[in-house]
Amino acid sequence: MQIIIYNQKGGVGKSMLATQLALYFDTTIIELDPYGMLNDTLGDDIVYKVELNEKVPEIKEGDVIYDFGGFDDLRLDEISKSADLIIIPFNPTINSLGTTLKSYNRVKTQNVPVLFVVNAVLNDKDVEESISFIKENTQDEIDFFVIPHTRALQTVENEGVSIIEFANSSGLRKHTYRKISGIMKDFVKKIEEYLE
Template sequence: MKITVHNSEGGVGKMPISANIAIDKGFMIATNEHTSIYEYILSDDEFVEIDMNEDFPDFDEMNVVFDLAGSINKNSQSIKSAISMSDVVIVPISCELKSMLSGSNTIQEIKNINSEIDILVVTTKRQKQREDVFLDNWDQSKEFIEIRSYIESALPGSVNHYLPLKALKAFDNIFEKTKHPTINKI
């Protein structure tokens, strides 16, 4: 299985989603971001880091999560190669106008590379709003409905699945649970 996590907008939760999938499922991480924290939470054989303008290697039958930074342009060969290899692309989007605009542009760029790929929009940073009236069904939250409506009106039929992700401290907990020697020295 090959999963890409991408949105050209920063700060939407790509790295926490990628890291949690990789650690939980035992997948390798492949990234084009040189300022990643993977060297602190994974061993050298659990992640691959390349430049933006390089192709990712063929991972054959390995399970990989591609955690991608940057926009798709003529120099973003890493993003294009990851999307071409992937079974699904996760596009994290928060309920901010710039994130929704960037997310819809990212989805369109992904579809231009691979029109048949499954896309999962993960609505990130969900917190219950005053006007929200629901118990635990986060797909009934105001922010989830707003993001889904925006993407469906901007790109009808482009997204296969939507998933609400409420705000959690799970990513911070990775550091507490890791046994990486560099973390233990901090």
């Protein structure tokens, strides 16, 4: 399993998704974001940091999640050759959509399936409008998944734990985080469909 998480827009949830998927699938994150600090919360045994001037290690087999920074990284072309899926997270806001469209146009030539993740959603109308915008401007059928706005994901990211695991840790947490944990389980199932 090799998954790329990419958007040239910063602050859209790339590292959060990388963390949740890596913890769920028990895999390594290769962090290509020069400003990323995942190894501070997750540790060097999970996160392998690659600086801008460094070559990305060639991984032909094995499970890895590539967490790209918020810019056009030329290393994407080489990494895509072994990828099973490219995830493009974005916030359904006007200032995020233009860069997200640019990012999609950048990756769609890689011949790798693309899954959009509409992240931090406050209402369904925003999802409808943003997906409609992307479809109109690409003329492509696109697949997407919606993650609602919740502080729970920020909490688990700060603690470096999986939301699914966190929700199962005690009665109160199980109740409090039941909904978002269920959504993240559905997200994982969606990812697994691409990996079959």
